[in-house]
Amino acid sequence: MASAATSKTATAGRRTAKSARPGQHRLRADALRNRERIIATAREALVEYGAEIPLDEIARRAGVGNATIYRHFANRRELIHHVTLSVMSRIAEQAESALAEESDAFLALRRFVHAAADERIGALCPLLSDSLDKEHPDLIAARDRLAAGIDALMGAARASGRLRTDIGVGDLMVALTQLTRPLPGNGCVDFDIFVHRHLQLFLDGLSAPARSELPGSPATLEDLQQRQ
Amino acid sequence: MASAATSKTATAGRRTAKSARPGQHRLRADALRNRERIIATAREALVEYGAEIPLDEIARRAGVGNATIYRHFANRRELIHHVTLSVMSRIAEQAESALAEESDAFLALRRFVHAAADERIGALCPLLSDSLDKEHPDLIAARDRLAAGIDALMGAARASGRLRTDIGVGDLMVALTQLTRPLPGNGCVDFDIFVHRHLQLFLDGLSAPARSELPGSPATLEDLQQRQ
Amino acid sequence: MASAATSKTATAGRRTAKSARPGQHRLRADALRNRERIIATAREALVEYGAEIPLDEIARRAGVGNATIYRHFANRRELIHHVTLSVMSRIAEQAESALAEESDAFLALRRFVHAAADERIGALCPLLSDSLDKEHPDLIAARDRLAAGIDALMGAARASGRLRTDIGVGDLMVALTQLTRPLPGNGCVDFDIFVHRHLQLFLDGLSAPARSELPGSPATLEDLQQRQ
Amino acid sequence: MASAATSKTATAGRRTAKSARPGQHRLRADALRNRERIIATAREALVEYGAEIPLDEIARRAGVGNATIYRHFANRRELIHHVTLSVMSRIAEQAESALAEESDAFLALRRFVHAAADERIGALCPLLSDSLDKEHPDLIAARDRLAAGIDALMGAARASGRLRTDIGVGDLMVALTQLTRPLPGNGCVDFDIFVHRHLQLFLDGLSAPARSELPGSPATLEDLQQRQ
DNA sequence: CATGAATGAGTCTTCATTCAT
DNA sequence: GATGAATGAAGACTCATTCAT
Numbered sequence: 001m002a003s004a005a006t007s008k009t010a011t012a013g014r015r016t017a018k019s020a021r022p023g024q025h026r027l028r029a030d031a032l033r034n035r036e037r038i039i040a041t042a043r044e045a046l047v048e049y050g051a052e053i054p055l056d057e058i059a060r061r062a063g064v065g066n067a068t069i070y071r072h073f074a075n076r077r078e079l080i081h082h083v084t085l086s087v088m089s090r091i092a093e094q095a096e097s098a099l100a101e102e103s104d105a106f107l108a109l110r111r112f113v114h115a116a117a118d119e120r121i122g123a124l125c126p127l128l129s130d131s132l133d134k135e136h137p138d139l140i141a142a143r144d145r146l147a148a149g150i151d152a153l154m155g156a157a158r159a160s161g162r163l164r165t166d167i168g169v170g171d172l173m174v175a176l177t178q179l180t181r182p183l184p185g186n187g188c189v190d191f192d193i194f195v196h197r198h199l200q201l202f203l204d205g206l207s208a209p210a211r212s213e214l215p216g217s218p219a220t221l222e223d224l225q226q227r228q
Numbered sequence: 229m230a231s232a233a234t235s236k237t238a239t240a241g242r243r244t245a246k247s248a249r250p251g252q253h254r255l256r257a258d259a260l261r262n263r264e265r266i267i268a269t270a271r272e273a274l275v276e277y278g279a280e281i282p283l284d285e286i287a288r289r290a291g292v293g294n295a296t297i298y299r300h301f302a303n304r305r306e307l308i309h310h311v312t313l314s315v316m317s318r319i320a321e322q323a324e325s326a327l328a329e330e331s332d333a334f335l336a337l338r339r340f341v342h343a344a345a346d347e348r349i350g351a352l353c354p355l356l357s358d359s360l361d362k363e364h365p366d367l368i369a370a371r372d373r374l375a376a377g378i379d380a381l382m383g384a385a386r387a388s389g390r391l392r393t394d395i396g397v398g399d400l401m402v403a404l405t406q407l408t409r410p411l412p413g414n415g416c417v418d419f420d421i422f423v424h425r426h427l428q429l430f431l432d433g434l435s436a437p438a439r440s441e442l443p444g445s446p447a448t449l450e451d452l453q454q455r456q
Numbered sequence: 457m458a459s460a461a462t463s464k465t466a467t468a469g470r471r472t473a474k475s476a477r478p479g480q481h482r483l484r485a486d487a488l489r490n491r492e493r494i495i496a497t498a499r500e501a502l503v504e505y506g507a508e509i510p511l512d513e514i515a516r517r518a519g520v521g522n523a524t525i526y527r528h529f530a531n532r533r534e535l536i537h538h539v540t541l542s543v544m545s546r547i548a549e550q551a552e553s554a555l556a557e558e559s560d561a562f563l564a565l566r567r568f569v570h571a572a573a574d575e576r577i578g579a580l581c582p583l584l585s586d587s588l589d590k591e592h593p594d595l596i597a598a599r600d601r602l603a604a605g606i607d608a609l610m611g612a613a614r615a616s617g618r619l620r621t622d623i624g625v626g627d628l629m630v631a632l633t634q635l636t637r638p639l640p641g642n643g644c645v646d647f648d649i650f651v652h653r654h655l656q657l658f659l660d661g662l663s664a665p666a667r668s669e670l671p672g673s674p675a676t677l678e679d680l681q682q683r684q
Numbered sequence: 685m686a687s688a689a690t691s692k693t694a695t696a697g698r699r700t701a702k703s704a705r706p707g708q709h710r711l712r713a714d715a716l717r718n719r720e721r722i723i724a725t726a727r728e729a730l731v732e733y734g735a736e737i738p739l740d741e742i743a744r745r746a747g748v749g750n751a752t753i754y755r756h757f758a759n760r761r762e763l764i765h766h767v768t769l770s771v772m773s774r775i776a777e778q779a780e781s782a783l784a785e786e787s788d789a790f791l792a793l794r795r796f797v798h799a800a801a802d803e804r805i806g807a808l809c810p811l812l813s814d815s816l817d818k819e820h821p822d823l824i825a826a827r828d829r830l831a832a833g834i835d836a837l838m839g840a841a842r843a844s845g846r847l848r849t850d851i852g853v854g855d856l857m858v859a860l861t862q863l864t865r866p867l868p869g870n871g872c873v874d875f876d877i878f879v880h881r882h883l884q885l886f887l888d889g890l891s892a893p894a895r896s897e898l899p900g901s902p903a904t905l906e907d908l909q910q911r912q
Numbered sequence: 913c914a915t916g917a918a919t920g921a922g923t924c925t926t927c928a929t930t931c932a933t
Numbered sequence: 934g935a936t937g938a939a940t941g942a943a944g945a946c947t948c949a950t951t952c953a954t
Binding site for chain 1: 915916917920
């Protein structure tokens with residue numbers, strides 16, 4: 001699968017740019033495995049435990065020492081950054097494949113929304129939290145790819161006359177993120193069952209014709225990230 | 229303003245049951261003022277800062293010493309408990325007055341939803357977080373009152389044929405809570421502008437006739453609190 | 457005794473300006489005692505153990521909990537800052553009293569040099585280390601006071617014809633600091649005995665007439681702090 | 685260049701006596717080159733960065749992997765040990781060649797003092813720090829050679845009537861070390877300019893006739909290493 | 913032999929909670 | 934009753950040292 005993590009910028013750490021992985025420096029196979037495992041574990045742990053999960057706990061779950069996390073990610077912020085990139089990338093794929101594979105545009109949108117939930121989009125608050133460096137080129141690239149994917153989905157659905165016209169990508173993303181956010185502190189696994197109900201309700205609200213007039217105006221992803 | 233905090237059970241704090249305030253022991257006027265101020269400050273601070281706000285910060289904002297919080301609430305958990313009660317109470321009032329004052333039942337529901345958002349319902353995840361003692365009689369009472377209020381609202385809206393019939397109080401409450409939850413770490417005050425758009429979309433999804441079939445089944449508030 | 461710690465600047469911590477102690481906020485007696493004890497303990501501990509001494513060790517020696525240090529000083533850097541101020545202030549007093557009380561100007565200078573050593577001037581590398589915020593007004597004030605005191609001493613000694621004329625305050629301060637610096641890692645208490653020999657030798661080198669031509673040019677304290 | 689590192693005793697590293705390199709086991713050429721490079725890099729890095737420099741940083745500067753350091757030196761302590769030996773050896777050479785090449789004995793001493801500073805004698809606190817195993821035969825041998833060299837220098841200078849008679853080798857070594865010690869944490873390269881001023885002043889203090897009476901008594905190098 | 917990677921122990925710092933005025 | 938101060942128990946992060954390629 002295409003990875004959004006190809007463009008790179010060294011974050012010039014004082015000693016070594018741990019997380020910047022320029023093309024010339026291939027990771028050892030086991031290290032790469034660890035790296036991916038840490039990201040995947042962090043994604044799930046964030047969902048189960050909440051955003052304040054200790055890195056030590058992530059390390060424990062991933063079966064590595066705590067310092068191994070720091071070999072791969074300079075600090076908590078950077079780990080979150082990469083988890084965000086990973087999730088955004090996976091979700092972007094979902095958007096793209098939904099559009100490619102579904103003939104009914106609104107069904108494609110619906111499929112995407114539920115798939116994004118399953119991909120733990122809510123684990124991240126990725127577009128809003130201030131714990132991300134929103135200037136980071138990788139994040140911008142991932143955001144743009146995702147925005148493009150969703151835009152295409154929404155555009156097709158709108159073109160088919162099934163999607164109301166007064167909403168933007170940002171509206172969908174924020175609501176989707178919020179509706180699927182994990183509860184803090186406990187593993188509400190069975191909470192998922194609910195989530196899909198609410199997403200479905202929200203999708204019904206997105207259907208054309210619009211049943212009410214919305215306050216404010218449609219939001220792009222850029223809008224979201226700019227609000228402090 | 230009716231307070232849900234009159235029936236009491238001491239939760240046997242380590243040394244003294246500070247927070248249990250049996251009716252016989254009227255607080256001094258200034259102490260009561262402090263108590264209310266702490267709760268109100270905590271509510272707002274939770275919204276602005278996020279769930280991990282230090283108690284010292286709440287104390288600072290409330291203009292009291294940190295130990296004063298402990299005079300009123302045995303620990304953080306108990307403070308959150310009371311903030312939750314306060315918010316639930318205020319929201320219940322909103323439900324009740326919306327029903328009483330609006331002639332159009334669906335409009336009443338809509339008014340309630342937006343009012344609940346303004347009351348910071350999302351600051352607390354009041355029904356779900358495991359940082360609450362869900363057995364606590366006060367909480368149960370508050371929940372029941374709130375459930376009754378929303379039930380009445382939804383019943384009326386359903387009766388008027390404007391609300392779809394496959395959703396329960398729990399569905400509304402969870403979605404409402406999630407959609408209005410503050411972002412962690414930063415004061416997204418202007419985020420509010422968005423929230424009402426999403427609530428409106430969700431309300432449109434709630435309208436009859438149902439535009440799709442929902443997975444799962446309608447949830448009550450009891451359901452919610454039993455999970456986990 | 458006059459304290460250099462009267463002018464203040466809040467270092468605008470995120471939450472509370474712990475270390476800024478504006479005049480309006482008198483410390484409780486016990487807290488002030490702790491504060492002074494921490495500074496004094498840190499001064500001695502720095503001498504005995506070296507600059508890398510853990511704060512926990514300082515806390516232990518001071519008989520307080522580790523967090524108490526942080527109540528008084530936002531971080532390690534700030535503690536060092538205040539220790540530095542304290543030592544500079546004490547040394548400035550030594551300079552002033554030596555000048556005031558000794559009739560022989562060169563003897564006054566000599567007395568000062570040995571007294572500064574006893575005040576642990578070397579514990580700090582106070583003028584040079586980059587672990588200080590050299591822009592800080594308190595530090596500048598302390599430096600200026602100290603420079604003035606030493607300048608007066610040296611000026612008098614020079615005027616009496618006993619001090620060579622090709623050296624500046626900075627020269628004396630640096631050499632004094634270096635010659636009295638504690639060794640890293642071990643408590644060389646009896647090392648002190650040596651130090652005074654070397655200071656004496658250095659003082660002999662400072663005497664007029666100059667016995668050689670020096671490379672470079674006389675240094676002020678400002679010079680020193682600007683390097684690096 | 686004569687190396688003091690030929691007589692050896694294995695200091696029984698935990699697993700293998702990595703650093704003991706008995707004569708029979710000639711290092712491969714590249715390994716020897718690495719070893720020397722590590723020592724040289726460590727010497728400079730200690731000067732620029734301070735005593736707390738991480739081994740990883742030394743490895744990075746030396747252009748080797750961190751583990752390579754451990755292949756050559758069992759632990760940090762041992763690396764420091766060898767850097768110390770290296771510096772002492774280089775300084776001893778300076779003493780010997782100064783004596784051999786200068787006709788004026790005091791000039792020879794002066795030349796030596798400045799040369800020792802350029803050899804980074806101060807980087808190591810070589811005679812005093814407790815991070816050395818002062819019992820180690822190599823260190824004793826190096827110390828003895830150095831002491832002999834300086835003794836000869838001082839003896840000649842004393843014989844020429846230019847050096848005061850109340851000071852010992854230890855006095856010179858300690859003062860020299862202290863006056864040239866690098867500041868912690870920052871690369872004060874231009875600090876060197878000062879150092880030679882202070883050394884010159886100190887040398888002037890060493891000149892005969894003595895201008896004052898010194899406290900204590902002359903110190904040998906043995907004295908220094910025995911304290912603590 | 914050389915190296916990148918992994919790790920546990922240690923340090924700094926924060927915060928809920930308790931203590932003393 | 935109220936407060937500032939004190940504290941120990943985490944959590945983030947670093948680094949000497951060990952392991953596996």
